[in-house]
Amino acid sequence: MNATIVKKKKKKWWLTYTFWFILPSFLLYTIFVIWPTLSSINLSFTSWDGINPEVRYIGFENFKEIWESTRVHNALKNTIILAVALVILENIVALGLAILVDKVRWCRNLFRSIFYFPVLMSGIIMGFIWMIILNYNFGVFNQLLEKIGLGSWKLDWLGDPDFALWAIILSTVWKAAGYYMIIYLAGLQGIPQELLEAASIDGAGRWKQFIHITFPLLAGATTVCVMLSMIGSLKLFDQIAVMTNGGPGFSTETLTYIIYRVAFGEGRQGFGTALSLVLFAIILIVSLIQIKLLRKREVQM
Amino acid sequence: MKKRKKIKVSDIVLFLVTLIIAVIFAFPIFFNLMSAFKTNGEILRDAIAFPAAVYLDSFKYLLTETDYPKAIFNSAVLTVVSIALMVFIIPMAAYGIERTANKWTNGVYVYFLFGMMIPFQVYMIPLFRQMKAMGLFGTLAGPIMIYIAGSVGFGVLLYTSFLKGVPREIEESAEIDGCSRIGIFWKIVFPLLGPVTASMVVLQGLGIWNDFLLPMLVLPSGEPKTMIVELFYYVGEFSSRWDMIFAGTTMSLIPVLIAFLTLQKYFVKGVSSGAIKG
DSSP: OHHHHHHHHOOOHHHHHHHHHHHHHHHHHIIIIIHHHHHHHHHTTBOOOSSOSOOOBOTTHHHHHHHHOHHHHHHHHHHHHHHHHHHHHHHHHHHHHHHHHHHOSSOHHHHHHHHHGGGGSOHHHHHHHHHHHTOTTTOHHHHHHHHTTOGGGOOOTTTSHHHHHHHHHHHHHHHHHHHHHHHHHHHHHTSOHHHHHHHHHTTOOHHHHIIIIIHHHTHHHHHHHHHHHHHHHHTOOHHHHHHTTTOSTTTTOOHHHHHHIIIIISOOHHHHHHHHHHHHHHHHHHHHHHHHHHHHTOOOO | OOOOOOOOHHHHHHHHHHHHHHHHHHHHHHHHHHHHTSOHHHHHHOTTSOOSSOOOHHHHHHHHHSSHHHHHHHHHHHHHHHHHHHHHHHHHHHHHHHHSOSHHHHHHHHHHHHGGGSOHHHHHHHHHHHHHHTTOTTSSHHHHHHHHHHHHHHHHHHHHHHHTTSOSHHHHHHHHTTOOHHHIIIIIIHHHTHHHHHHHHHHHHHHHHTOOHHHHHHSOTTSOOOHHHHHHHHHHHTTTOHHHHHHHHHHHHHHHHHHHHHHHHHHHHHHHHHHTTO
């Protein structure tokens, strides 16, 4: 629409090509991303079930229900646990792996590939593999516990509400850490060696070098990784679908998962849409806060 | 400078630590590949043991007795067609935006980037409704268009930032020679965008190949959808036939593994270029 105005205003030929070059992307993006996003605002005020051609408006009822529902509160709690745990663990593991790959003397590329490969797997496949590994009767994990004499620790890891969420968290760390490792690795390789040498001449040990030089200089990489891992954890879906399906009960439901379950499993698409707007608001707020906070501590080189 | 350093004890310790962690990281994948060639009994008896003999029946069963071949076909069509159209449409838009800098194109640019902030889950329910209204529900064309639309923001960002570093002189001289814009773009500019195109193909292709939610929602129920969706259903239906599911996951992983081994450089580059957006 912007582009059509341009076309009328000025008649230079190169503007016409600009218009035609942008048009296909503009149309697809508007029809399949922006339009449904906007119509979700409309749909969130209805009690639509997904099938009935008649759509009934119920005002703010959906949002009121979100505010009061204990199931939504539980999903929100899980989402927060998941986000905090994943951001912390993924970044620590990723930074650790990056340092190892950066410092190790042999087979550097092989190690990097091994740590990175889980990133390429679908969440469904990865969730299935971990589900089998954690299976109560035949899983590798319990077999291993038995072999080292800790048979009494055996548990149905995914069937126990206390452990199911942590099983999802740890397997996701395994899957995602390699991605952030690549970003940290690029950061590490950008640190000038002279700085570290100068510090070691001044008598700074390895740990002090890391705390005072390496880590502050990695701030740019950290900003990116924390943001990406936070948004990734808010969108986590596939693993939950295959490993627990939100269960046992509702105990591992997150906001993204509850949207799907409510809308397509329970036929409450109006309510699901209202929830999805809440999720969108949370993602927007979180990203804005993070950009503000983390930009402050970046070191200017 | 290039004097070979002596091997220190700390080097060996560091190597061993890395090796142990690498074994833990590689184990689930190794476990998957190994289990695909075992009988179900073998997997249940001792999950860690090597297969007694290479057992291929689960592959045969999947390919002849189930709908899996149709799902493989769907996955391949969705991935290949979406990617081909993506690298056809998106670089043109990026070129139009970058080479005509004014407030309108800048507005379009910001409008496109905004899409990167919107997660799929936010618009999936209205989209589902829209697909039905437009008659695209149940067709492969539906998800293809959604994939392209969803990658416009990221793609335009990647291509425009790369185009900034491509000098305009060649284009200008071609223009004087009377070459059309379309010709200039496809004959001169597009070949120079190779590295970005490679990153796009690799990253978006992987995302589509592995996608679960979209094909599950918009492809017709009762017919085979994509590999990943079928695998998800098998986990429920054939919950006691692990050997078969492992054979299925292996078939889905093999193309990814081959792509990774041959195009490794672009996977890594794609990650770092994707990270710039922060």
